[in-house]
Amino acid sequence: MNDSTHISTDEPVLRSRHPFVETAEMFFRNHSAVVALVVLVTIVIAAIVGPFFYPTDPFEMVWAPFSPPGAEGFLLGTDYLGRDMLSGLLHGGRVSIAIGLAAALMSVFIGITVGALAGFYRGWIEEVLMRITEFFQVLPTLLFSMVLVALFGASLPMITFAIGIVSWTAVARITRAEFLRIRELEYVTASRSSGATNAKLIFSVILPNALPPIIVQAALMVGSAILFEAGLSFLGLSDPNVASWGQIIGSNRPYILDASYTVTIPGVAIFVTVLAISLVGDGLNDALNPKLRQR
Amino acid sequence: MQDTIHHIAPDNSADAILLSVRNLTVELTTRDGVVPVIDNMSFDLKTGGNISFVGESGCGKSMTALALMGLLPQPAGRIASGQILFNNEDLAQASDARLREIRGNDISMIFQEPMTSLNPVYTIGEQIAEVLRRHRNLDRAEATAKAIELLDAVHIPSPASRINDYPHQLSGGQRQRVMIAIALACEPKILIADEPTTALDVTVQAQIFDLLTELQEKTGTAIVLITHDMGAVARMSQDIIVMYAGRKAEQGTVAQVIRQPAHPYTHGLIAAVPHLLPTITEERPELLEIPGIVPPLSQFGQNRCLFASRCNYATEQCRQQRPEEISRENQHITACWHTDSLS
Numbered sequence: 001m002n003d004s005t006h007i008s009t010d011e012p013v014l015r016s017r018h019p020f021v022e023t024a025e026m027f028f029r030n031h032s033a034v035v036a037l038v039v040l041v042t043i044v045i046a047a048i049v050g051p052f053f054y055p056t057d058p059f060e061m062v063w064a065p066f067s068p069p070g071a072e073g074f075l076l077g078t079d080y081l082g083r084d085m086l087s088g089l090l091h092g093g094r095v096s097i098a099i100g101l102a103a104a105l106m107s108v109f110i111g112i113t114v115g116a117l118a119g120f121y122r123g124w125i126e127e128v129l130m131r132i133t134e135f136f137q138v139l140p141t142l143l144f145s146m147v148l149v150a151l152f153g154a155s156l157p158m159i160t161f162a163i164g165i166v167s168w169t170a171v172a173r174i175t176r177a178e179f180l181r182i183r184e185l186e187y188v189t190a191s192r193s194s195g196a197t198n199a200k201l202i203f204s205v206i207l208p209n210a211l212p213p214i215i216v217q218a219a220l221m222v223g224s225a226i227l228f229e230a231g232l233s234f235l236g237l238s239d240p241n242v243a244s245w246g247q248i249i250g251s252n253r254p255y256i257l258d259a260s261y262t263v264t265i266p267g268v269a270i271f272v273t274v275l276a277i278s279l280v281g282d283g284l285n286d287a288l289n290p291k292l293r294q295r
Numbered sequence: 296m297q298d299t300i301h302h303i304a305p306d307n308s309a310d311a312i313l314l315s316v317r318n319l320t321v322e323l324t325t326r327d328g329v330v331p332v333i334d335n336m337s338f339d340l341k342t343g344g345n346i347s348f349v350g351e352s353g354c355g356k357s358m359t360a361l362a363l364m365g366l367l368p369q370p371a372g373r374i375a376s377g378q379i380l381f382n383n384e385d386l387a388q389a390s391d392a393r394l395r396e397i398r399g400n401d402i403s404m405i406f407q408e409p410m411t412s413l414n415p416v417y418t419i420g421e422q423i424a425e426v427l428r429r430h431r432n433l434d435r436a437e438a439t440a441k442a443i444e445l446l447d448a449v450h451i452p453s454p455a456s457r458i459n460d461y462p463h464q465l466s467g468g469q470r471q472r473v474m475i476a477i478a479l480a481c482e483p484k485i486l487i488a489d490e491p492t493t494a495l496d497v498t499v500q501a502q503i504f505d506l507l508t509e510l511q512e513k514t515g516t517a518i519v520l521i522t523h524d525m526g527a528v529a530r531m532s533q534d535i536i537v538m539y540a541g542r543k544a545e546q547g548t549v550a551q552v553i554r555q556p557a558h559p560y561t562h563g564l565i566a567a568v569p570h571l572l573p574t575i576t577e578e579r580p581e582l583l584e585i586p587g588i589v590p591p592l593s594q595f596g597q598n599r600c601l602f603a604s605r606c607n608y609a610t611e612q613c614r615q616q617r618p619e620e621i622s623r624e625n626q627h628i629t630a631c632w633h634t635d636s637l638s
Contacts, residue, residue, distance in 0.1 A: 123370060186412040193364055194399030194426045194477060208416045 033283020050090035106164030111171025119179025178210035212288035219281035319377035420458025
């Protein structure tokens with residue numbers, strides 16, 4: 001018998017903290033993640049409330065074209081049509097972040113469903129679902145989304161769908177791997193032996209234990225969805241009626257040499273946002289992964 | 296643990312047969328083909344009775360437990376033939392829905408590893424209440440109140456505050472107590488204990504056995520103990536089944552089997568138990584081991600004595616033909632060709 005690894009006294013263990021509190025503590029010990037979180041929250045708040053305090057329509061011509069930042073009371077200047085860059089940044093941020101969140105949410109939803117069913121039921125269900133996952137994985141993602149948007153029109157829901165449908169495979173594979181691991185653990189057999197249904201096992205026994213890596217992946221996916229949207233917009237595949245960071249870069253692209261700030265400002269906004277999301281995701285990974293915790 | 300033999304469970308209950316396993320054969324599909332991991336197993340369990348399964352790892356003890364619960368590994372395992380009659384209902388034929396009703400309610404199980412058999416993301420109170428809400432349709436408040444009672448019954452101190460603890464805040468022994476509370480929450484007729492103390496310290500082992508005995512006296516639950524600890528068997532059970540390579544090697548009362556083992560395998564298992572002596576002397580009784588290992592799954596089910604390769608008494612007959620189960624006096628059953636030359 002190998003007893004050395006077990007706590008074996010019947011003394012009450014005094015440490016009594018919710019796992020959530022422990023994770024939060026770990027997260028806040030990671031300085032770069034905390035700074036990133038502050039930056040991210042600032043950006044999100046600016047995108048949500050900014051347009052209320054700065055209601056200038058981002059499509060309205062308010063001043064002479066190509067006014068550099070700071071000129072005539074326009075903090076970030078105007079673009080090639082004389083539209084207010086600051087307004088574009090605030091209104092566009094709202095759209096970019098919303099698309100990022102919605103697309104990530106969609107891929108998490110599809111990914112968890114596919115991965116959970118495959119990992120839990122195994123057998124032919126797993127075969128079929130994983131072949132479908134592989135199909136989507138080998139698809140050239142940008143090309144496929146472009147085709148979807150080009151065919152069905154560049155509306156916000158369609159762009160969100162096009163991004164979501166090509167990015168769920170990673171979540172599906174992570175979820176499946178976690179389910180394969182967890183379904184063999186004793187507490188799952190124990191739940192089964194007390195009469196739990198399959199639905200109960202999937203959603204309230206295995207899934208909560210599988211969540212940490214999925215949460216990390218979801219956080220990173222918001223970042224990559226924002227980048228993806230920017231890429232599509234840059235190629236002209238954006239909703240022409242709505243400003244987004246990528247769309248501003250795309251429309252100002254021809255003047256990149258004459259008025260570089262028109263491209264640089266939304267570019268920096270994307271860069272900072274995605275970087276902040278990545279760092280927060282990294283911090284979450286460290287905080288949620290008990291193996292890394294011990295380092 | 297003591298060598299003396301206790302008869303603990305109440306014998307006052309009517310001798311009604313609660314569970315009757317008839318010629319159960321369980322097949323497992325492996326890379327080498329289909330093998331019978333349980334081969335023609337029969338036994339009876341009385342209401343409130345005790346029975347122990349012993350044998351080395353890989354003898355099919357745990358598989359027997361899983362078969363009783365309808366939890367054979369899917370899709371590899373299946374019941375090939377035989378019956379599991381529980382209150383005259385054949386569980387081998389029961390639907391999944393029916394089995395789910397029975398599990399945790401009429402038959403429940405505790406496991407070897409208390410460290411991993413509780414779900415780490417829920418409090419222990421939630422996990423006990425969950426079973427009560429599932430089978431007893433209690434609401435949240437009632438279930439929580441019952442959970443506190445149960446924690447008290449398994450002697451967890453200050454249960455009202457401990458229900459909000461997570462499993463990682465408990466010691467191994469306490470977790471096994473919680474597992475027992477979950478298993479006994481719905482007052483099942485049968486509790487299957489699959490090596491319940493293997494992962495625990497010796498002192499804690501004794502406490503857990505005491506607890507099981509105490510709760511059995513209170514609730515009248517029959518206990519199926521699966522173990523390789525002969526001391527635990529002597530302490531907990533009246534009846535014992537020795538399993539080898541998926542087959543019953545010997546069956547009888549604990550007194551019969553331990554005093555007069557009728558199968559060379561049982562003989563070897565008993566000789567391999569160390570005896571604790573009051574003083575350390577020069578000449579200690581020699582600790583015997585059984586040479587060799589349990590045969591690989593691929594050899595299970597062959598028509599010969601599967602223990603022959605490790606047996607001093609083996610003859611040509613043993614290698615040619617599977618020994619029949621012979622009943623000696625007082626239902627002491629053994630499956631050995633040479634049982635007479637043993638004692």
